[in-house]
Amino acid sequence: MTQRLSPETEQAVRARIGYFRDLGVFDFYRRAVNPSFVTVSDTDSAVIAAIDTVTVTVREEIPAAHPDSALENAPPMPRAAASLPVLTEPAKSIAPKDRAAAIKAISDDLGNCTRCALHKGRHTIVFGDGDPNARLMFVGEGPGADEDAQGLPFVGRAGQLLNNMIAAMGLRRDRVYIANIVKCRPPQNRVPEPIEANTCAPFLFRQIDVIQPEVLVALGATAATYLLGGKNPLAALRGRIHHARGAKLIVTYHPAYLLRDPRQKKEAWADLQLAMAELGLKAPAK
Ligand code: SF4
Known part of the structure; x- marks a missing residue:
């Protein structure tokens, strides 16, 4: 058929x-x-x-x-x-000057979304935030309570840590793009159900296709799973370059996990250095 x-x-x-x-x-x-x-x-x-x-x-x-x-x-x-067309094939390149409008068009398409059950518990859709021409994009799992209240990704304690990580890379937060696999807060911050993630992720994929970052950083196992299209232990994915939607993909720990286990920050920094090498960035002098 x-x-x-x-x-x-x-x-x-x-x-x-x-x-x-x-x-x-x-x-x-x-x-x-x-x-x-x-x-x-x-x-x-x-x-x-x-x-x-x-x-x-x-x-x-x-x-x-x-x-x-x-x-x-x-x-x-x-x-x-x-x-048959390959449905997840990245879209054609969009000129940098048109990317902000293209991102807005995706947000307009999303609208007041009720496509999955997560809409029932949310206060605000957390669409994504940052530079539509970013060379580097971070992808997390889903909004938490602070993000749900403010409508912005990574604004709570984990967000502060992510800001510190971005600064350590010599970048400003407004020069990268940050989004999540799902745009509405899961109840009790649980991991999104596959039906929820698979319903929401196509909007993220469209954002990635517009922005065309050179490097994607998956923050945690859920982001890695849906960007790579398969489940693997984080340990098996870290420390090397993957590819997703035309970008190089690096997998590291979610900042919320690093808050719980700060001993892993050194490992996360090694992952970020991998991203920096791909972007030709040097860490700022202290
Ligand atoms: S999580 Fe995504 S698909 Fe589900 S209701 Fe929210 S915006 Fe829509």
Whole structure:
């Protein structure tokens, strides 16, 4: 089946696939054609009819992140998949002078979002903050109480630590861009559910595609998971360069974790130095 989906349907289907993917279900195509399986997760017949169209596209994205996954034993991808667009492919380059307007357009699209359950507990959407032409972008997990109250990312104690980290790199906060995987505060600051993260993250991806940072820094495991498209222990991801959405990606600890365990600050600084090397930055003299 190769019909094009509406953006809304596509987003809904991809969120469901991402949810099951996070639960370890990788042979989705095989299961999706079995109605007894599909009806467990969805009663929307239009979505069910279209699910294999999106599934094959998602399947194209999985092998790099899951080299040992069950995909190795999955049936061959249908021929039609070759002609399908890769939905997460970065957008075409946007001129620096147009990026602020492009970011605003994404914010306008998001609107007073109720696309996932997190909208129920939020006070303010925390869209993102910083320079639309930033060379460096930080991505965290989700807003906390202070961020929810102020509508800005990383403004609490963890935010102060992030500001210090940015200053130590010789940068100003207003010259980088900061955003989160989800834009609404999860209850009790819990980790976002996959369905929530997969619903919200496409807006973050659009922000990244507009800004086109040279370096992305994933703050913590949740950011790394959704930027890389697969789960891995933080220890296995730190200390090397990954790639996501056209940028070099470096994984480090979330500042909130560093507040709980300051002994890891040295390790985090090593990660930031990796980012600085990629950007050609030198630490300011003390
Ligand atoms: S977390 Fe994202 S997708 Fe969910 S309601 Fe908030 S803005 Fe919308």
